[in-house]
Amino acid sequence: MSDTLIYATEVFINGLMAGVLYALVALGFVLIYKASGIFNYAQGVMALFAALTLVGIMDGQVPFSHLINAIFGTDIHHFGWHLPAVLAIILTMGVMILLAWAVNHFIMRHLVNQEPIILFMATIGLAYFMEGFGDLMWGADIKKLDVGLPMGLNTWIDDTTYNAFxxxxxxxxxxxxxxxVAALLVAVLVAFSQYTKQGRAMRAVADDHQAALSVGVSLNFIWVMVWSVAGFVALVAGIMWGAKSGVQFSLSLIALKALPVLMLGGFTSIPGAIVGGLIIGVGEKLFEFFVGPMLGGATENWFAYVLALIFLVFRPQGLFGEKIIERV
Amino acid sequence: MKMKLISAAVAAIVAGAPAMADLTFTSLSYRTGPYAANGIPFADGYADYFTLLNERDGGIGGEKVNLIECETGYNTEKGVECYESTKGSGALVYQPLSTGITYQLIPKATADGIPVHSMGYGRTSAKNGEVFNGIFNYPANYWDGASVAIKYLLSENGDNLSGKKVALVYHNSAYGKEPIRTLEELSKKHGFELSLLPVDHPGQEQKSQWLQIRRDKPDYVLMWGWGVMNQVAIQEAVNIRYPMENFIGIWWSGSENDVLPAGDGANGYKALTFHNTGSDFPLFADIAKYVKDAGKAAGAGDQIGTALYNRGLYAAMLAAEAAKTAQAMHSTAALTPAQMRDGMENLEITEEKMTALGLPGFGPSFKVSCQNHGGDGLTAVVQWDAGAKKWNKITDFIAPDADVLGPLVAADAEAYAKEANITPGCK
Structure with a gap:
């Protein structure tokens, strides 16, 4: 094998891996869009909020401590415990379910049957509110996230490929x-939506709100459930991205990485988010490897969108999106 | 009745406004958004120093300091809005804390006659005071940083970098591209091979760049990063097992925020700086007594002594010393922006002065002049000790290569003078 081919293979595999991380973010968007037709602008901030909450709970940080100290003149910051990661993840999931309930109770249920653009704007407001709320609750400093995940070079792959090439x-x-994790998540989500009563109800709501209501499906329950599941996906994405860079407010910008994936994979398909993520990941990495040096580098951000646009031109609903045919 | 209401309104406005004799300083800060973690300690340090002067000394030269803070979110448009909304307050000097905002303020502030101090950022050629009359970038700029990094590498390699490979990982923005021209000149002079690896904003995904570094095996990696780009780059360097002692960041890639997320892996990482870190200086006892313990700290008081807090404090100290110089020059305690500019242009920082301020060995000695608004560019190298979680200064303050930088500054300033129709000269 030539050196270029060997290097390109390494870039290809890393592109697949990067694509999985993009897909993890895109999945949250797909879930909410599929169930409610809402493009959730706040998905990136949800990942940030989930990660902040996880670190806060693990490290025993007192929420709103700056506010409490400023009002009462106290000097409390920590409860003095350090919880195991699994317990902290479960508690964080509880917070995300509470958040899902609050989003539905205070915002979404008041906006049923509104235009999609109104719902989209509501999620913009939600995103900025949650960012400020997260700051107030946990502070803006960069936090190290360590839930025991292995990081760094896989020596077995390094040795094996070295011996071969x-x-x-x-x-x-x-x-x-x-x-x-992404493979497990997709399998669970697909099984949930296909084989459980709640999953079928979710699909029914996605197809037609009013028809679902008429057969006794609770719209409120389904929306809380969907936002909770999206919150769980956001937590997983927050853990993976937060482990790489520490938990900080720029984590919300990972949503930018999900947009081309959604454009390519479609807004309504869970497998589409995965396949879209893989294509974007591999495409941008190989383009950077082969063409980047000729263009001065830093091509990945814009090339992902070019790639998505090319797909969009030929298949507007995305690779796996549902084709909408409106009869008049 | 109407007159009473008007009188009450006027009285309320007068009572709410700062006394006209106050010395007004502005802090264009960012305590929110993706870069808040870096903006908060700098803004805290800047504010706490002025609070100390008010509480301990009654201000500067008997005049209380009035600090106006305006939130920019590290956004250039918001920064310009902050400038426009605060310039009428009698602001003596602006510290924009962003290269993008600085570029926008250079023509505006120059036209308004308000000086700008872009300390360690902004337009490098603002060092030429004959072209940039009201813009100051002492004590060091990006080109000084690039030159000192190479000088340090020369010292590590017996003054010979011939045949060595140096990679620059940089934020793909005006800021990140600043050192390229200098490094290209230095690569010609010293014979090292320079490779450029841009990272797009915000820099959360850098796999391509670090795979290339792993393939090319550069002897040294320099980094001009900011925000999340720094943390990801350091983590990726740890992942590919790049020797951390050969990885050097500019001062904006050298805070505790940048290294702590990578844990022990970041041990040995180096960064440039133009001031010291830590709180082992007599001044910090006063900060504790008059500011933190008195409940007057700008933030939670948990950033004191960190690299960025100290930078904000140092910027405020330089502003206060320039104000003192201006007061002495013009024999008045109440200053105008024009007088403040004069004070900045005649600022001289000596070790004796730093010791008297309670900051011995904290920053380099330098002197500002009409021709030189950038100081001497003296820069040191610090190294991260992950075990002790602190930076150690491992060199003295090193002077940059004036032979290379002088012509570059002159050429860039000349180009700006032509573009802005400025006739260079001293005021």
Whole structure:
């Protein structure tokens, strides 16, 4: 094998891994859009909020401590405990369910049957509110997230490829974990939506709100459930991305990485989010490897959108999106 | 009745406004948004120093300091709005804390006669005071940083970098591209091979760049990053097992925020700085007594002594010293922006002065002049000790290569003078 081919293979595999991480973010968008027709602008902030809450609970940080100290003149910051990661994840999930209930109770149920643009704007407001709320609750400092996930070079792959090609491939252990988690997540979500009563109700609501209501499906319950599941996906995405960079407010910008994935994979397909993520990940990495040096580099951000636009031109509903035919 | 209401309104406005004799300083800060973690400590340090002067000394030269803080969110448009909304308050100097905002303010503030101090950022050629009369970037700029990084590498390699490979990982923005021209000149002079690796904003995904570094195996990696780009780059360097002692960041890639998320892996990482870190200086006892313990700290008081807090404090100290210089020059305690500019242009920082301020060895000695608004560019190298969670200064303050930088500054300033129709000269 030539050196270029070996390097390109390494880039290809890393592109697949990066694509999985993009897909994890895109999945949250798909779930909410599929069930309610809402493009949830707040999905990136939900990932940030979930990660902030997880670190806060794990480290025993007192929520709103700056506010409490400013009002009461106290100096409390920590409860003095350090919880195991699994327990903290469960408690964080509880917070995300509470958040889902609040979003539905205070915002979404008042906006039933409104235009999609109104719902979209509501999620913009929600995003900025949650960002400020997260800041007030947990502070703006960068937090180290350590839930025990392996990180860094996978030595087995490095050694094996070195013995085979004379060059050891770099694959990040965290990316391997992310791939396994994403595969499990998709399998569970697909099984949930296909084989459970709640999943079928969710699909019914997605197809037609009023028809679902007429057969006794509770719209409120379904929306709380969907926002909770999206909150769980946001937590998973927050853990994976937060482990790479620490938990900080720029984590909300990972939503930018999900947009081309959604354009390509479609807004309504869970497998579409995964396949879209893989295509975007591989496409941008290979383009950067082969063409980037000729263009001065830093092509990945814009090339992902170019790639998505090309797909969009030929297949507007995305690779796996449902084709909408309106009869008049 | 109407007259009473008007009188009451006027009285309320007068009571709410700062006394006209106050010395007004502005802080264009960012305590919210993606870069808040870096903006907060700087803004805290800047505010706490002025609070200390008010509480301990009764202000500067008997005049209380009135600090106006305006939130920019590190957004250039908001920064310009902040400038426009605060310039009428009698602001003596602006510290924009953003290269993008600085570029926008250069023509505006120059026209308004209000000086700008872009400390360690902004337009490098503002060092030429004959072209940029009201813009100051002492004590060091990006080109100084690039030159000192190479000088440090020369010292590590027996003054010979010939055949060595140096990679620059940079934020793909005006800020990140600043050192390229200098590094290209230095690569010609010293014979090292320079490779450029841009990272798009915000920099959360850098796999391509670090795979390339792993393939190319550069001897050294320099970084001009900001925000999340720094943390991801350091983590990726740890992941590919790049030797951290060969990885050097500019001062904006050298805060505790940048290294702590990578844990022990970041041990040995180096960064440039133009001031010291930590709180082991006599001044910090006063900060504790008059500011933190008195409940007057700008933030929670948990950032004191960090790299960015100290930078904000240092910026405020330089502003206060320039104000003192202006007061002495013009024999008045109440200053105008024009007088403040004079004070900045005649500022001289000596070790004796720093010791008297309670900051011995904290920053370099330098002197500002009409021709030189950038100081001497003295920059040191610090190294991260992950075990002790602190930066250690491992070199003295090193002077940059004036032979290379002088012509570059002159050429860029000349180009700006032509573009802005400025006749260079001293005021």
């Amino acid at each position: 004379g060059y050891g491939f770099f694959i990040d252990n965290l990316d391997i974990v992310a791939t396994i």
